[in-house]
Amino acid sequence: MKKNLSLAIFKHRDFRFFIVARFFMVLAINIQATIVGWQVYELTGSVLDLGLVGLFEAIPSIIVALYAGHLADLRDRRNIIIVCLFFLLVCSLTLFAFTGPLSFLLETYKAYPIFLVILISGIARGFISPAIFSFVTQLVPREHYPHSAAWMGTSFQAGAVIGPALGGIVYGSLGMQAAYALDSFCIGLPFLLFFWIGKRSLPERKEKEALKDSLLVGLRFVLKNEIMLGAMALDMFAVLFGGAVALLPVYAKDILFVGSEGLGYLRAAPSLGALLMAYYLTYKPPLEKSGRVLLGCVFGFGVCMLVFGLSHSFIVSLMALFLSGVFDSVSVVVRSTIMQTMTPEEMRGRVSAINKVFIGSSNEIGAFESGVSAKFLGPVGSVVFGGIMTILVVCFTFRLSPKLKELELKNWV
16 A cells, blocks of 8 residues: 555656656766866865865855745746756856866866856755755645655655766766766756646735745744754754765775775765665655654764764775665655645745755755864864764754654644
8 A cells, every 4th residue: 555655646747757857957966066076176185175165055055045935936936947957057068168178277277167167056056946845746746745755855865876976987987078978968858857847836925025024934934833943953963064975085085095986986875875765765754753763863874974984994984874874864754744744835935945044055064064174173083073963963952852852744644
């Protein structure tokens, strides 16, 4: 019965197109992140510059996020996604051009032209995130929300597994130009696919609000919801302190000595764990004791970061990253289901934007934090510090958010 319910979601034609497009978007983003990280480290040899890659993407995302959420509640969400994908495609083609006719820019200015492109892509990703989250709930009925969240996680993690490994292999065997060409193809495909998805009308807003009032309504909604706020804050701090991804080029080159192909496997390991767990959750969503499951998995994520930070074995490092992905996948599905089931349709864009500020941008700010702390503590000290802080955040959340701790999602679906 659970299996049939999980697969029944694919009876919806537009959801099938959406999931395929989502997969290729994530595939492209991860291919690009792998190539850019390696390229920047080769250009500058600076761990701080690896952190700056994340910062140049996070800052514009944070700046536009709230307005992007407001826009997603007013305008056709599909059209917003198409426009953003167009700009992401232009950014990918520009990075490709840096390996050919525009290579003189990197010779003259080192990584700064790359930072500029990443900044522009950060703006596009800031706008696309609320639109994506809001649009998917318009494609399926409410009873499929837990399964849509799990399939969203599965498609995301599938792209995140294949992307880094594929990017590293193509980069190592065919060169940077071929890797960026593949990246451009993978972002161009969803741009075309979204034209095949039908438009969806938005619910009527009860009253026309000024931009400031509209944003405040969304913010107040989240701040008054202890469960949603607790889940967002928990994931935000866990990602902020517990992310070792930004330092993987350092580990691959200077600690584990596995090169660019090894970097691809390291980047893919957490996503492989997350993919397998996300697929399992499409059949068995965490609807019982959901709050305790969420807290336990974020705690496990922090432990995995500690093990990875201290490891000098490639196999042990892969296993720690793999398990971190398993734990992270559960927390993502729980948080996504909380947002889908507890948010009114007319507020999904704004709530998703707040979530983007809390969690989406914390990936990039976490990358910057890792780069800065690595500058002073070294890469190992940086990752160990992040793991300890993640565990402490879970302990504080357990004490300060009783409603989240006792959450049962089965009562909301």
